[in-house]
Amino acid sequence: MKTPHETDVLVVGAGPAGVAAAVMAASLNLRTVIVEADSVGGKLHVIGALENVPGNWSTGPQLAEALAVDLDRLQQADRCSVIQGRAARVTGYGDRAELVLEDGRALSAQLIVVATGVAALAPSDADWISAPARLSLPPLWRTKPADLAGRTYVLGGDRPLGTWLRTHRHSSTTLHVLCPPADDYKIAEVAGDERVRIVSVSHVTLSLMPSGDGWSLQVRERQGERKSYVTATVLSNLGNTPAALDGLVSSKDGYCPPSEQHPRIRVVGDLRSAQFQRITTAQGSGAEAVLASYYASVLKPG
Ligand SMILES: Cc1cc2nc3c(=O)[nH]c(=O)nc-3n(C[C@H](O)[C@H](O)[C@H](O)COP(=O)(O)OP(=O)(O)OC[C@H]3O[C@@H](n4cnc5c(N)ncnc54)[C@H](O)[C@@H]3O)c2cc1C
Structure with missing residues (x-):
């Protein structure tokens, strides 16, 4: 033995x-x-x-x-x-x-x-996002185009973005991707895809609307400009x-x-x-x- x-x-x-x-x-x-x-x-x-x-x-x-x-x-x-x-x-x-x-x-x-x-990763784990602790969002990779309503924001430019676009090549949905500097090298592969709008951000504050039926996004862009968005759909792609x-x-x-x-x-x-x-x-x-x-x-x- x-x-x-x-x-x-x-x-x-x-x-x-x-x-x-x-x-x-x-x-x-x-x-x-x-x-x-x-x-x-x-x-x-x-x-x-x-x-x-x-x-x-x-x-x-x-x-x-x-x-x-x-x-x-x-x-x-x-x-x-x-x-x-x-x-x-x-x-x-x-x-x-x-x-x-x-x-x-x-x-x-x-x-x-x-x-x-x-x-x-959860949103509260990312150092460029302020979000309620234990908040979990639907992951991009698990979401089908038919599930998307209104303007769609994606937190993070991790590699599943490219996989999602290849998987759903007939989808015409536009994804607004909030991308921190650390993800810049990953989004190169989707740069030519017209369905992606990259927003280069340094910080995002995410909160649920008081009515409970949507999200508020307070965005600080890398050039310093601040913008606010309200949307029904925020997906996680944080890595x-x-x-x-x-x-x-x-x-x-x-x-x-x-x-x-x-x-x-x-x-x-x-x-x-x-x-x-x-x-x-x-x-x-x-x-x-x-x-x-x-x-x-x-x-x-x-
Ligand atoms: C959405 C998505 C799309 C991707 N697309 C591509 C692609 O197109 N091409 C490509 O090359 N790569 C792609 N990747 C990356 C690829 O999937 C990974 O690089 C690869 O699977 C890594 O293999 P791994 O064996 O290291 O880890 P994993 O595939 O993550 O396997 C780890 C295993 O360990 C198990 N495990 C974890 N913790 C424990 C524990 N404590 N005890 C026992 N078991 C445990 C897990 O259940 C899992 O089965 C993609 C990844 C994702 C998420």
Whole structure:
């Protein structure tokens, strides 16, 4: 029996990065357990139109289904098992790494690969927005053109904007996007789309109208001009916050740089940085983390 490790590789999160890590581990004949809080595929489930991933995928759910089939195949071959649960804490030791789930279950492995991605930000989390605490707005990516009434304001220029426009290419709705400086590099891809009006802002105050049937937006534009809008429709497109586990080393922005972690804990996919949040880079990082640990002799096949 292989004590003290319960398994060789423990992967947290079954999005593109986590599944790639599991597939690589299986190809090296390593025993793998993958812990997932929700469903296999992660963010792929919300991508309505997919263009930049090799293969015949036109939507994210199609690719998510393919990843689920891959994991089923590995489970049937006794190479991998999937545990449903939410991870809370990781700890690295000289000979192993340990994971504790929110329900108190504990697991250990030679290597833990953390692929938990990012979670949606609320308006009150953004430093350029003043909004009531705990206010949540409908996310742009989940909204269909038929749901939109009147002038539509979008808070933030995060990448789902481009995905939404590609998904709803026949929609003629104009989106008024309130864009802070930090999102300027993300909106370049939609600059030529006539359905987008970019408003470059430094601050926005959002409040519900006293009548309860609309929103008031007090906007400070970057040149200093102040404007007020009243509208029925405000959507959130603010981006995400890293879904870091306790025990990981985080930077000021909350992301977890791979180079800062314990040698038996690898961070992969979107959780690494805000800069490279793409499916194929997530997959590459998941596979690379396992392979690099294998050749660095952190992982020893039984
Ligand atoms: C609307 C939208 C559109 C996008 N469009 C594109 C596109 O067209 N092309 C592109 O390349 N990229 C796109 N992206 C980005 C892409 O989806 C991500 O880069 C990719 O999914 C990252 O993979 P990941 O495995 O790192 O994380 P995720 O896909 O986020 O997977 C993380 C997984 O970890 C699980 N998890 C989280 N916390 C825990 C925990 N504590 N315990 C256990 N499990 C946990 C989650 O349930 C999830 O399944 C889009 C993203 C969004 C939101």
